[in-house]
Amino acid sequence: MEARGSSPSHSINQGGKDLMKERKISRRAVCSAMVASLALGVLEGCGSSSSTTSSAAGSGAAASNERITVRILKSKAANEVAAEQMDIWKVLGEKFNMDFEFDNPPQDNYNERLNLVMMDAQLPDIIMDMPTTEVLKYGESGVILSLNDYIENNMPNLKKEIDKRDGVEKALTYSDGNIYYMPMLDEKVSGNMPYIVRTDWLEKLGIESPVTLEDWENYWHLVKTTDLNGNGTNDEIPFSSYDMTGLRNFCTAFGCLDDFYTDPDDGGKVHYGPIDPKYKKAVTWMHDMYEKGYIDPEIITMDYASFVPKLAQNAVASFYGPLGGMLAAQNATMPASFPGFHVEATVPPKGDAQIHSYIDQEPRAIAAATITASCKNVDRVVALLDYMYSDEGTRLINMGIEGTHYTMQDGKPIFTDYVMKNPDGLSPKNAIGTFTFAQSSGPFILSQDEVTQLDDESVNRAKQDCIIPFLEESKKYVIPGSTSFSSEDDAVRRAVMADVDTYVDEMIIKFVSGREPLSNWDTYVEKVNGMGIAEVIDIYQKTLNG
Template sequence: MNQKMKQASLILSVSALAVAVAACSGQSGETPQTSAQDGKESQPPKLTHLTYWVANHPAAAAQMKTYADMEMYKELEKITGVKVEFQHPPLDTAQAKEQFNLMIASSELPDVIEYAWTDYPGGPEKAIQDNKIVKLNELIDTYAPNLKKLLADHPDWKKQITTDNGSLYAFPFLRGDDKVRVFFGPAIRQDWLDKLGLKMPTTIDEWYSVLKAFKEKDPNGNGKADEIPINLDKDLLNTDAPFLGAWGINNSFYQDNGKVKFGPIQPEFKDFLATMNKWYKEGLLDKDFAAPNAKLLDNKMTTNVLGATAAFNGGGIGKYAGLMKDKDPSFNLVAAPYPVLKPGDKAIWGQKDFAFNGVGAAITTSDKNPVETVKWLDYAYGDKGEQLFNYGIEGESYTMQDGKAVLKPEVLNPPNGISSQQAIAKYTRATWSAPFVLSDNFQVQYLALPQQKDALSVWAKPTAERKMPLVTPTQDESSKFASIMTDINTYKDEMLLKFIMGVEPIDNFDQYVKKIQSMGINDAIQIQQTALERFNKR
């Protein structure tokens, strides 16, 4: 009898303990916290803490130490009960990449790494094979209903975020509509054009005439010859070919009717270099173009000495309008068309992102709770997450009107010279990148100024037909490709500066091409060609 009572008591104790554990493990949400394992239901541990490596952004870094201070993530912590410890590398791109490489080489990784995984040597499939990040196909299929539905509804998106081997590897940042995929291009001071009676330039020759006038005719009206006609630093020269594209090429790999080519060895590149060399010698191109410096660029624009540049719509046109509205009410930086060589030519090159730009949040093999992390990341792709990640906090950064989120006027038009990007950054990452779907409703509001709305249509005109998709070489290809291109890119970038600054005569261009060919560029082109053909078969 005593033995039976002991057994009954033990059973009751175990049952009570199981109930207690289940209660402690419970978490409010749209999906139950269960996982299928060996055909049985089991309760994974409750997720309360995540480590998350992600690049910071100047608009956020200027006012907070970490994304954890952002209202969006504070609210997400309240909703999910998950406290996130963000790890940010330096803002400098080269230093950030160096920190990523050091981190990825270690055995202890943060739980989540948000990165442009197509830049990983060998691509994201190699990161999975290296046992650095987790293949997500089954996890998304089972535990991420929001993202799963999006990918089912948009097979083109799924193609872009899938490796050639069929692996899903990250929760992606997605630009959901054409309106949110165009955000960068040439920009010029319309008030300077008006003052000098000049028309908007559309060809390279017209740009030359306008820049000469900016230099010689004192458009800022201070009686000094201090105008800098155009700033195109070496990074801007590389980004979606804002001026190089007039010659139909870019500064990297591109495709021409399905055939991969390398822009810097094309004959047209010589003509571009000769043009930039002429602009530099005549003082039209900013003498500091070889050393990109965002703060120095801001200073030149806001001290009324810079006439043109290549700019982002929000972080350029919008930012400077906000900074200058009280300082100089006549200031008017507007989008200019991507230039062509002959009047009436169709612009081929321009900035237009694919829905996926390669940036996504991957779960590392160090994460002890991948199932719960998947659920946490999936929240952003549902209706409530879409509101939070795009607009921030209802009543603080936006209100609901006729069923739509409307950003508050003080966020879009902040006081005291703060840009709208900085004001929004207190609440969300929607003006740059995060693992969620960027809404066109947000973008149309964010680009509130007439100049910004015009920029959407002006910069959207190029066909971008030669842009390479986000291809991923295999492990062997990637190793060979990286070995070739590391040296070629170093040499190419060095020679770009030398040719433009006149240190190297343009007549030596053919020798430069032969040098790049001797370094194995044809093998690199073939690797890209093979990867493009695999991508097209996905």
């Protein structure tokens, strides 16, 4: 992982999880004696050279006589207490003989705070959650450190995790060879935005869950012509979504993506979906569904905040949304008001020339932590961060403190009632937010031990039956979210796509709603071509062939 040359620009998909609404959190504190007893040793300080042995860096087992203060900038998610109140930082402080000082702005204000912090001559030692679009700028100027040598020689846990995941090293490495940040490695199943249907209404109609486009159209027709909610009027909405993405993603059933993609039937060449002939067929179908009244007209202007109340009206027959935030939430709340209510995910929509899959953009690596040039104890900070990728560190960050937040049952960590039936009435995610940042982001591995316990049966069933079996198909088409570009190429790509994205979004709405006749499709394609899309396609092709 030897660094070379000057920094490039880098693109990587931002991951993350649904954030809970802000609420005042009360909790039972973990006493200092418990925290101290759980610390298995403290790390010996080694100055700021890069000569620390891998074993010391990885285990944190050696003792240090000097306690140091580590300053950290990290965003605060809505479901989290302040970082200094989190129990895991107390454990880590005792283990590594460190005190932590946090700058912990709310996520909504994080970018503004980051910009102010970066104007200060004395930076925090660690900056977490820096947007990947900002990493390059600060890496080039030497404000944040290249981590190549540290990962190779001093971070055995992180190196092991990178090495065993195809594509992650490439995801982290800029085209100059430098790695500037440590990732959040997400082991959750991706493609977690499926189509969701009212299975109680399917039963009333005597039909199975839709698979093909014909199945979807039949379901929507029956919904449109049947008083399924029993209120005396046909006010049912066959399909809705909180934005056009939910509708546009039906294009996979026509053999293309709503983005750049590689076509295995065309030698792996890069295509831009929204001007592809296959996409025109998809938009033609979407327009037909819209004209028949199957598509909620408010999909054009709706956002998430206005969509959730719409779902509560017991009128939407199918929709697009996150497994936890919508599938699980609807099944948890709606039956109390509407007995029998139930929703389930569907398999990906299938057409004649289909990508029969929800889209999985591997590898999933999220920018999580950088070390700044102001850090005076780099080796000790490196050891702290590497520990977070160890088995022990992964367990601590995901599950908390054994005996308080989880117990071991049949060799697996199981959350206690503090999380699952919190005595203060906190939801599981809010309870977790009192002791760890695992529900937002950070330099660690999001473990299935945590994820599967928080998912309800319908979510786990959706993953196993509707998502996982089809993900392999998407890999033939998807351009990895980790694709890295040179500075020059990325500047061109961003400039062109800023205009293209705006124009395409406007025109797809017009085509679907009928405000623009589909006879003008060729004119639309010509304009997109005139905006420079071919140059961006060439940039993707060159980078992928690289």
